[in-house]
Amino acid sequence: MRKASGMKLTNRLVAFVTLIVICAIFVIFIGGAVSFRKLGQDYLTHYLDGMVEVIDQELADPQGAKSLSRWLPKLLKASNVVELEIGSPSGVMYAYQGLQPINDPAVLHQGSYTLSHNPGFTVKLKSIPPYTEFTYSIGAMSSITLAVVIIILGLMWGMNWLRQQLYGSELLEHRGRMILAGKVDDHAVGDEQEWPATASLALDQMIAELKDARQERSRFDTFIRTHTFLDQLTGAANRVLFDSRLQSLVQEPETHGAVLMIRISDWDELLAERGKAVADELIQDVGMILSNLIQRYPDTVLSRYFDAEFAILLPQQPAKEVKQFTHQLLKALDRLAPPSPLQPDNWCHIGVTYCASGDRRGRIMDAAEMALRSAQLQGSNSWDTYQKAPQLEEGRGSVRWRSLLDQAFGNSAVVLYQQPALTLDQQVIHRELLARIPDEQGKLIKASHFLSAVTQVGYHTKMDKAVVAQALAMLKNGPVGDALSVNVSVEALLEKAFVRWLRDELLQTPRTVLNRLSFEIAESSLVKHLDAIRPVTRMLVGLGCKLVVDQAGRTIVSTHYIKDVKADYIKLHRGLLRDIHQRQENQLFVRSMLGACANSAAKVIAVGVENEQEWRVLQQLGVQGGQGRYFTSELPCGAKES
Incomplete structure (x- = not known):
């Protein structure tokens, strides 16, 4: 998969031009130094050849040979010759040793010459190379220094000009990075300075068409579900x-x-x-x-x-x-x-x-x-x-329910069962926690039976606190690879006190634990209170938790919330999946939901799968996971799956 470059275009060009200029300066500097040294060597060789020629002519003259020791030391000292030896067939005729100190004898230039006017005579000498004792001089090197300064100033001006010219491309590149990061809505229209302008305008047009296509698809999906399951006059179910x-x-x-x-x-x-x-x-x-x-x-x-x-x-x-x-x-x-x-x-x-x-x-x-x-x-x-036989037992009133719930919360008697949600290759996505409470005789009551009573007596916050606290304890003390999912009511998330308690509990929990915790919110309540719930969902996702939208399809709502809240999983309502292999209208609804999730990171999970026929049809439709008694029954937390 192709990935975006980590280096800006402007930085690339600036680095390239800077490198080229520095390399050019370095090459010129090396070439000048080599040429400078070669000129010095050629000058020294030419000067010594002339001095040896004078010595050869003087030795050819008997009078000059006698006065050699008088004038030659001065010439040698002026010529930076530190050692000189004139040899003849009979031995060393003349030797000279300079008094100036030499720190590194290896730098001395050595030469050996044969005298043409005096056959058999040789001259061996050692001299100091030119420019060895010279230091940097502003006056002498002012032209080179000025040239280097002009090059550096020109380079800085050129880089600044290049950055100004490519500022529009940087804006376009930044916009592209934001779009790749998922912030399409915030960068749907580009800045007027973006360059190339044609690419910016083309991107604006493509984003506008994409947004319109998404809205049209959402409207079309809602239209299909509405005309399939709703009465057009009243908006009620058909x-x-x-x-x-x-x-x-x-x-x-x-x-x-x-x-x-x-x-x-x-x-x-x-x-x-x-x-x-x-x-x-x-x-x-x-x-x-x-x-x-x-x-x-x-x-x-x-x-x-x-x-x-x-x-x-x-x-x-x-x-x-x-x-x-x-x-x-x-x-x-x-x-x-x-x-x-x-x-x-x-x-x-x-x-x-x-x-x-x-x-x-x-x-x-x-x-x-x-x-x-x-x-x-x-x-x-x-x-x-219509009197049926046998008559249904009379249910508990709100007072009895309140007493029973108070007793369950006071004794920490909320019992958690779990049921795994599996991928197509039978890998566990997470284990959904299902709450149960004991009645007066100690028999456990399912959440589907007492949740209506929880709504009537207003105990959403107490129930959600009990379940979330147990889930966090299980994650901290349980296996490292175990992931849990808890159901949280929108009514509780609308209470500021509960949100503060939840935030404090999550902030005290390690990130590695939070990455294994999912929160499930009912679709109908989420859409109804979307503006109020959106900051809470962002907080949960920002802390590292996963967001699951539960009971999708129980009511007919628009699916625009999927990209708005950035849900990780969408769980289809079990009523849609019952005998789905025999209900074409329910298959149409599932296809519509899968299409709404196609351009998002949300994965669709079928909840309540009971048999092989249902699961086979759901796989053909394209769901990414399943949950239900077909895979594993509901078991108490800690019990081993058969």
Whole structure:
């Protein structure tokens, strides 16, 4: 893979030009020094040859030979000759030894000459080379010094000019580095000084087209999911999504809930007399009332089941709470004034039935239909319940739940189970921690059963603190390669006190431990409070933790948050994966989610895989990991996997 260079273009050019100039100066300096030395040697040789020629002529003259000892020492001293010896066939005729001190005799120039006018005579001498005792002189070397100074000043000016000319390319290079670092939005438009200008403009245009393509893809994905699973008029779920959620609920072990059918009577007459606009306005008003009432119940599904019918799925709610909710719902609808020809006291009816694990979806809807018909026979706005046998046990009220949760937190009785998330080659990505608490008889209650109670009594912070504290202790004391993932509620992350506590705990934890910790946040709550949660997610990622978006697909939301929060993993909601090999619409949703994650670092994990058929289809669709009982059942923390 090609990597970006670590050296700027300007620095490269400056270094290249500087190196060339320094090399040129060095070559000229070496050449000048060699030439200077050669000239000195040639001058010395020429001077000594002339002096030997004088000695040869004087020796040829008998009078000159007699006066040799009188004038020759002066000549030798003036010529920097330190030793001279005139030899003849009979022996040494004359010898001279200078008195000046010589620090290094090896530098002396030695020469031996044969006298042409005096056959048999030789002259051997040693002289000091020229310029040996000379030192640097400003006057003598001023021209060379000035030339070097001019070259250095010219080089500095040239480098400064080159930097100014290439400043635009540095801006363009810096922008490219920021884009490679993932900061595309911050550098979508370049500076006017960027150079080459054509490359800068082309980059601006490509980024704009890329952003538009991403937005269009996000809109298209949202459009697909919306038209596949949502009613276009009310924005509620359609029949396909409701049936899928109900089927997933009854296939989960130890689950229960209630199904409510709300029907508007005389719908055909309203359409015929008042038209579609008035009828649609009534549907929107009813849908708004239902949507507002279900807000306090987690995981509730509201659906426009038919044109004039709504269906509500209330999971994990006791019969007492269902009855109370139905009364509130009927009172709210009674306050709505329906248009004529609908009768104000006999225009809406509600049928209620209960469901539990193992029930068939078709029979549940038939029971709700029977309860709805029974309510219509009463001749007024009313509701009725289909009595099932055996009756569901009455659930705990908020007071009992609060007492049970206080006891669990006070005794540190929150028990953690774990289930691994695996890659396609069965490597463990992390182990998701699942909280459970004991009831009055000591039997463990799953989180899916008590999380609604935690919401009602406002104990999100206490629950998340207990789970995070245990997870950090397990990471510090457990195996080095073990990675854990904890679920954190958005409600807790919105509280400043909890965020400060979490920040302090993480800052006291080594980085190597934090790199093995992941935080899971529900998708619907994350998108709803995205602006408030974004600083918290950045803090978690900045400290070294991984971010996981859980329950993706439980609600229909835009997927722009994936790149916004820089999630590491996206976990698909288990309701999407139930019998996915038989549900083409769910496969379309998974493809849409995988497409939304294609240009990001987020990896998609399928949660709740139950059998080989589901896993095979998910692999064909392109998920990067799986989690569920098909791989490993939920086990207590510390238990060995079979």
